[in-house]
Amino acid sequence: MTTQPLQRIGLVGTGAMGRGIAQVMAMAGLKVFLFDARPGAAATAREQLATIFAQQIEKARITPQDAAAAMLNLEVVDSLQALCDCQLVIEAIIEDLEAKQQLFRQLEEVLAPSAILASNTSSLSITAIASVCRHPERVAGLHFFNPVPRMRIVEVIDGLATSVGARLQELVRAIGYYPARAKDSPGFIVNHAGRAFGTEALRILSEGVAPAWRIDALLRDSAGFAMGPFELLDLIGLDVSVPVMESVYRQFYEEPRYRPHPVLRLMQAGGRLGRKSGQGFYLYDEPGDTRRPPQAVPHCSALPPVWIAADDEVGRLRLLDLLERLGAKVENGLRPSSSALCLVAPLGDDASEAALRHATDPSRTVAIDTLTALDSQRCLMLNPATREDMQHAAHALFSADGGTVTLIRDSCGFIVQRTLASIVNLACDIAQQGIASVADIDAAVRLGLGYPLGPLEWGDQLGPERLLQILERLHALTGDPRYRPSGWLRRRALLGLSLRQPENPMPA
Ligand SMILES: NC(=O)c1ccc[n+]([C@@H]2O[C@H](COP(=O)([O-])OP(=O)(O)OC[C@H]3O[C@@H](n4cnc5c(N)ncnc54)[C@H](O)[C@@H]3O)[C@@H](O)[C@H]2O)c1
Structure with missing residues (x-):
């Protein structure tokens, strides 16, 4: 030729x-x-x-x-x-x-x-x-x-x-x-790699962890997405996005990683397609801003001392640094005092599981997500037993420097952890299947989906071992195979390698 x-x-x-x-x-x-x-x-x-x-x-x-x-x-x-x-x-x-x-x-x-x-x-x-x-x-x-x-x-x-x-x-x-x-292969790179963002957000929503606007705000402001998943679904319109989601899911023989959520069909049936029909996850009754003001900070006259337990050293240091900046009184004892707010920083666990694992009093336990920087955005997770005074104390403490606090209900892997881990895991699986090179996966997702980083590069930045731990805990606690770690991710995390490390060339 x-x-x-x-x-x-x-x-x-x-x-x-x-x-x-x-x-x-x-x-x-x-x-x-x-x-x-x-x-x-x-x-x-x-x-x-x-x-x-x-x-x-x-x-x-x-x-x-x-x-x-x-x-x-x-x-x-x-x-x-x-x-x-x-x-x-x-x-x-x-x-x-x-x-x-x-x-x-x-x-x-x-x-x-x-x-x-x-x-x-x-x-x-x-x-x-x-x-x-x-x-x-x-x-x-x-x-x-x-x-x-x-x-x-x-x-x-x-x-x-x-x-x-x-x-x-x-x-x-x-x-x-x-x-x-x-x-x-179904969805090629971009429409395949893009399956994690929306489907995970829908699961989070359906579990009652937080309303759509709060999930969007967290993924925009803490994780760095230009648009939240529900804003994006509303912009594209369910008439366009649902067939793509269902087609990729079916073509992969109902692989749980791509599983859409039944609420999408319900919304379609009700004509709530998104911006084009005036209502989707948001109501567009006037030229639409989907943003909401942050939750009001409760008044707290005296903050309790804080005892912390983090699942990893990066998270512990991030949290200690922030608490020092906030002027919190941090307890150094092996066990929390009887009046302490118990702050746990789990990777992949929910606040209930973390309280159990660290043997803290659940009613005084609040979890904080330390996967991403805590500079101005802090996500606090409550377990069903968390006392209101402890919730208020944690909220007031982490707002003291003007930072934004987002409160969510108990969820394995918070919102940002489970979304980012799902995105990186899916990209690793695409690499494992040899659908594209690591460089092309990263470039296609960055340019095609507008993510701030390619997913493999992002995974390296977040830490492959931390992501593996998040996925293993998510998988163990939910029993849902959609969270099983990709072999690509597991091997590189265990060996301390970059997620962009390609496979060995094999003799023909
Ligand atoms: N719209 C998107 O966002 C998008 C993105 C990527 C890929 N695609 C793909 O690109 C293709 C076109 O999509 P579109 O959105 O431009 O569609 P469109 O409906 O805007 O345009 C399709 C055009 O093809 C013409 N046409 C239909 N059958 C024809 C035929 N047999 N011979 C010659 N012309 C014919 C129609 O008259 C029409 O002008 C589809 O395969 C679609 O899946 C669309």
Whole structure:
């Protein structure tokens, strides 16, 4: 097969995605031929791009010369036959296996034997699409994200027979995007790795640990996500996100790590799809801010002494440092005095279990999450026996420097611990399955999902041993196999290695 650079691109389906792909390709100097089955649609798409370019010129984002050159690169055609000289055809038509197979069959009749066929599918198998082609080796996935001009990541997917992945990676690099190479598998990288955030948040919500807005606030402000999981579900709309969740879950034969929650179906049935229907996890009765003021700080005339027990040294030092800054009176005895507030900092346990393990009086025990920095955000967890005066004392103490305190009910692994551990664990499992390289998993998740760090890099920062402990306790206490630690994570944690340590190369 020729290795000429790919410069003449056919684009079939000029809806939201096709138009965006055409835009970035034309701007990168590639010749793009637009075709859509709906008469006039391709010409409309080209006109819409002219309007977008004009707006960008006004905002001084591009020059009139660049816009004119890009427009010259965009040509509307009225038949598939007119794509016969294209070196690559990308389809962005409806998400339907038969329609895509039918299109690729027709394209094979028209294109040169060296031409590549790529699909922008988000959820269909590339191998299944290619199965109807005479040359499945030239069929690959080229999965752009919405909105294409802003999301600078493309998943390049190899079906079982694909041999053109490297050339597509080269093309993606040439247009200034990151090509994350992945094996054909449900959800590829981004829609697979993204399953943990929402599904874990839904479990937390359904266990009554905290209301949606408080879970969102914690994951934004303590963990660093740009948006909380419920804000995100509301933004995307359940009509879009539920089918993706259910499809990945089913395609992995009901693997519990991907299990959606029944409340989603209930909300769909009730028309609560999110922002688009005026109500989802939030009510959008007025232009919507989903944020709520922090819980009011109770008045506490005299704070009790504090006795602490942490599951790990990092957490203990973090907590001691904070208590010193807050001017707390910390007890040094092996056992708490009879008046002490017992502060426990468990990894993976709930406050009840931690009280039992440290043999503290549950009514005076409050747990604090020390997985992430305690600079300004502190999450306190109460067990069912925690006394109100102790809850108030802990709340007042950790607010004394103006820090925000979030109170939650008992939960194995708090909110941030269990969410981050689930995200890192899932990414480790993707690495273990060899779906993509560690670098591509991190880049795809960072660029495709907007997480502040790639999940493996994030796991290294949080500490693989701590994450292993969180998952082992979560698994042991809940009995839910969704928390079983991935072999990738367990081995690297036990050996003191980075989660980005790749597998050994094996002789062929
Ligand atoms: N919208 C997203 O967020 C997103 C993200 C990534 C991938 N995708 C995938 O990209 C593809 C397109 O999605 P979209 O949101 O742009 O859809 P869309 O409905 O906006 O556009 C689809 C276009 O394809 C045309 N079309 C339909 N069948 C055709 C055929 N047989 N031949 C030629 N043209 C045909 C339609 O007329 C329409 O203009 C789908 O496979 C989708 O799963 C979508």
